[in-house]
Amino acid sequence: MKTIKIGVLGLGTVGSGVVRLLQDNAQKITDITGCELKVKTVVVRDVTAPRNVDLTGIELTDDFNKVLLDDEIQIVVEVMGTIETARTYIKQLLAKHKHVVTANKDLIALHGPELSALAKENHCDLFYEASVAGGIPILRTIVNSFAADQVESVLGIVNGTTNFILTQMTQNGLSYAQALQLAQEKGFAEADPTNDVAGKDAAYKMIILTQFAFGKDLTLTDVKLEGIENVAVEDIKEAANLGYTIKLLGIADLKNDKLDVSVGPVLIPAKNPLAAIQNENNAVLVTGKAVGETMFYGSGAGELPTANSVLSDIIAVTKDIVMETTGNRFNSYSNNVALAPASEVIYPYYLSLTLPDRPGQMLKLTEIMAKHQASFKAIKQTSASHKQAQIALVTHAMSEATLNAVKEELKALPEMELLAAYKVLGGNER
């Protein structure tokens, strides 16, 4: 029987999970692939650190060359989690004709096209199923099952940290700060949570999803980005009164052959399956012209779910090695579609703002909106204090350009402050 030797870069949570799953499920993997898969070498920064995984028969080293220069090693798993070092290493590995599996979303979002081209050039596989939505096999599903369909939209709850925080705020009335602290205590948020709460992590994942679903390469600046730091419990309650749940949602939407990609707090109707996704779980709702609405739900992170996605990539590489079909891109769909201008991105919005609690202010707000052809279907004073009133309103569908104009005009008025402007799903946006 053929034995395929594997190198692993990094032995943190995911790396340990990969070693463990390969040991635990060796027989099934052999049954399916006809090969024995063996981790030969693991590269770590500190070889003396204690490890909670059985490393019998595996060389632990801090020398990357032990993997790079070992001709026996055919597949390398990169789970270090840096960007530049990982990029350098992977380029060297591909140049040595080693197949690479990575869970590194930042790297793939920033340098995916470069690395994919290099892999193809060297007849190598480069797979990264684990980079998006942990245990949910969403990338390979898009490749295999939407090939003959036209994806119309991808909506993703793809960041477990922010979904945990918003769930806690919604269900238990915690403030943002309290919910963040709880997430940190439970290990769902890092000490510096910026990348998660500011939406950057979700934006990286949406870049990768957009590449697969629409064949379009984006950079981070193409993604309109807003985090959850300013989401107030009052907005969550008001949204609930209106029949919505606030989620940090990645949206990639193709309309009139133009693409719009954003990450931000969104009001989701309670009957939408995404509204029910709780805590650290992830879900991706893909709408295809033929297939309609499909949703894929599962654990967004964690040692074993993520490691399982890495394993599915390792097995895909192994099959390709056996059949001598390596070197095909993970996603071969490419379509240089244009990005939608702000005038063509149409949604209803939830607005929350403060204004002086005196006659004439509502009229003034209404006049500002009317001037830009913006109108609302519901408006409500939600609280009043210190001569300030807080109001919430839901607009009719309007363009992002209109929203921006209203925002500008409000910014110029010292007495009014716009606290929130969130998209509302399930209205006229489709």
Place this chain on the structure above:
Amino acid sequence: MKTIKIGVLGLGTVGSGVVRLLQDNAQKITDITGCELKVKTVVVRDVTAPRNVDLTGIELTDDFNKVLLDDEIQIVVEVMGTIETARTYIKQLLAKHKHVVTANKDLIALHGPELSALAKENHCDLFYEASVAGGIPILRTIVNSFAADQVESVLGIVNGTTNFILTQMTQNGLSYAQALQLAQEKGFAEADPTNDVAGKDAAYKMIILTQFAFGKDLTLTDVKLEGIENVAVEDIKEAANLGYTIKLLGIADLKNDKLDVSVGPVLIPAKNPLAAIQNENNAVLVTGKAVGETMFYGSGAGELPTANSVLSDIIAVTKDIVMETTGNRFNSYSNNVALAPASEVIYPYYLSLTLPDRPGQMLKLTEIMAKHQASFKAIKQTSASHKQAQIALVTHAMSEATLNAVKEELKALPEMELLAAYKVLGGNER
């Protein structure tokens, strides 16, 4: 550019969808596969019947030999929907080294192992993603993403007709007969709905899912089967009071290395994502030891969703033709696990029964249950009329053997009648 010619057997809903999608998405398919895919010949029973699909450049014939004997045709799509004729045709096609894609669940559930072996023998692909859960790409997902994991259970709402009927009974209080009639009016149920409402269609799908998830070939008699014909609105209401929704659920569950597969009405806790699957939609919840709970949701039927799954198979075959890797089994996992005896299948049960409305009857029932070591955690009289009381109770987890013993004993008592005995999920069953 390479052109791959396709034959289609049957031009009903799915067949028309396949022809349409291949026309509509020709460019994208060519971009991805590097091949032009063209339907050359369609075999139908009646060539004179009106068709609502563009057949320009396609030969319409009632002669199967026009496909079988045409050396240009490499892939044949079977969407006729019979069993024996389809089986005969597919065997002949495979013998002629033609790759076959089918949506025929009955055929695959009954003759899948035979046909898969024949395909492999002839170095042909035989794919059937559309046979289970219409547009949900569940089979290929299990093959690709659970290869290195151990599936613990597969729970499926895999029959749209029964889910529509139960949803209407739950949400609108319709009787079974009224809901069935509505389903027939809307085209979700056939004139003779037996296969759907008796659970046979779901059982076929569970046989296929079990083959993929657990590597085990089953026959229909291995699946414990109960339909929805006897589900009463009263049971649905009582289940709702207890916090459950009644769904026709396929369960394939591996515990202590023994497998149990059943289809029947099941009480699902409201917080379980399966409880939210409405009307004709399907969902499959797969729990893996490593990956945890994942759910795949989408349209269970319909022209384009099902056709899209057929297309994903056609594209998979095309890739295999290009890479010269045809002839590998759709699912290569095989594991001859034993079926669990009734004494090892443990669930809490919802029981509904009628008994005479006079003192001592509850005691008698309790004594019967106690005699078999069955106990309950809740019991309630739900109605009384004509000196008959109807009661509902939820038992503690107990074996199917115990349930069967209690059933036998109740059957012997003319004054008590057991109306329903449904599994309850989310208790001690795992």
